[in-house]
Amino acid sequence: EVQLVQSGPEVKKPGESLRISCRGSGYNFGIYWINWVRQMPGKGLEWMGQIDPSDSTTHYSPSFQGHVNISADKSISTAYLHLSSLKASDSGIYYCARGREAAARWGQGTLVTVSS
Amino acid sequence: DVHMTQSPSSLSASVGDRVTITCQASQDITVNLNWYHQKPGKAPKLLIFDASNLETGAPSRFSGGGSGTHFSFTISSLQPEDIGTYFCQQYDDLVFTFGGGTKVEI
Numbered sequence: 001e002v003q004l005v006q007s008g009p010e011v012k013k014p015g016e017s018l019r020i021s022c023r024g025s026g027y028n029f030g031i032y033w034i035n036w037v038r039q040m041p042g043k044g045l046e047w048m049g050q051i052d053p054s055d056s057t058t059h060y061s062p063s064f065q066g067h068v069n070i071s072a073d074k075s076i077s078t079a080y081l082h083l084s085s086l087k088a089s090d091s092g093i094y095y096c097a098r099g100r101e102a103a104a105r106w107g108q109g110t111l112v113t114v115s116s
Numbered sequence: 117d118v119h120m121t122q123s124p125s126s127l128s129a130s131v132g133d134r135v136t137i138t139c140q141a142s143q144d145i146t147v148n149l150n151w152y153h154q155k156p157g158k159a160p161k162l163l164i165f166d167a168s169n170l171e172t173g174a175p176s177r178f179s180g181g182g183s184g185t186h187f188s189f190t191i192s193s194l195q196p197e198d199i200g201t202y203f204c205q206q207y208d209d210l211v212f213t214f215g216g217g218t219k220v221e222i
Contacts (some may be wrong), residue, residue: 035212045152045160045203047212060209062117101207102150104171106159111150 001040002026004034004096004107011113012086020081020110022096029077030054033100036081040092040108050100051079070111118142118208122215129222135191137218139204144170144184148207151180154217155200165191196222 007021022034035050049060053072060068069082083090091114097103119142129135139149152160162171164180167187172196177192191198197221204215 035124037214044201044217045154045205045214047205047214050212062213078154099162101148102162102165102205103152104162104165106161109159 002098002105004098004105006094006096006107006110009111009113011115014087014114014116016086016114018083018086018090018112020083020094020096020112022079022081022107024077024079024098030046030074032098034070034072034079035097035099036068037095037097037101037103038092039095040089043092048081052100053077053079083112088114088116090114117211118145118206120204120206120213120215122204122218125216125222126217126219129194129220131194131196131222133194135194135198135220137189137202137204139182139187139189139215141185141187141206143208144192145206145208147183149180149187149209150205151178151184152203152205153198153200154203160203191220194220194222200221 003025030053033050038046048064051058051070053074073081084105093109095109096107098105121140149167151164154160163174163178168180180189199219203218
């Protein structure tokens with residue numbers, strides 16, 4: 001069974017950094033792009049960027065460029081989302097999702113709370 | 117960047133009703149358009165890809181159409197399990213963009 005399993009909830013203080021992981025199983029991790037999507041409380045979906053795990057090529061949303069970094073380690077079938085200089089407005093649920101043009105498989109989501 | 121305008125933002129309908137949601141792109145995206153359903157507290161689920169193709173396992177009451185800048189998503193007969201929020205999403209020029217969402221209630 002294809003699964004994307006994300007790391008657990010995080011509570012951070014403003015200014016801190018964060019890394020969320022997304023481990024794929026049940027398929028060849030290297031052949032499907034991984035996307036990261038943010039959903040702020042009660043709001044819609046915001047695409048942050050994506051990575052090709054086979055060679056770590058990345059594309060970022062202009063809205064998130066410079067604030068996030070996406071990486072992957074195909075040897076352990078895991079993609080990562082790094083956020084730096086966290087603000088309260090970074091609070092929300094972060095999803096990883098598999099697919100270059102359509103996200104057909106999603107992780108369960110990681111709740112991030114940024115509060116002093 | 118391509119901007120997606122989705123309407124309506126919410127709707128209320130009865131079981132068995134035909135429901136239609138639209139998305140308009142700010143520029144021609146051919147058929148690079150997908151539709152998702154998100155139930156409360158859950159991750160989104162892909163229903164339609166490439167504007168009109170039904171994702172494997174998605175019920176046949178869901179359908180999509182359109183090309184260029186105007187797209188539609190239809191539920192032919194609304195069921196209780198269809199409540200939640202529906203999102204369109206375009207992929208063009210190496211960037212995804214989601215529509216604002218349509219909350220469907222019964």
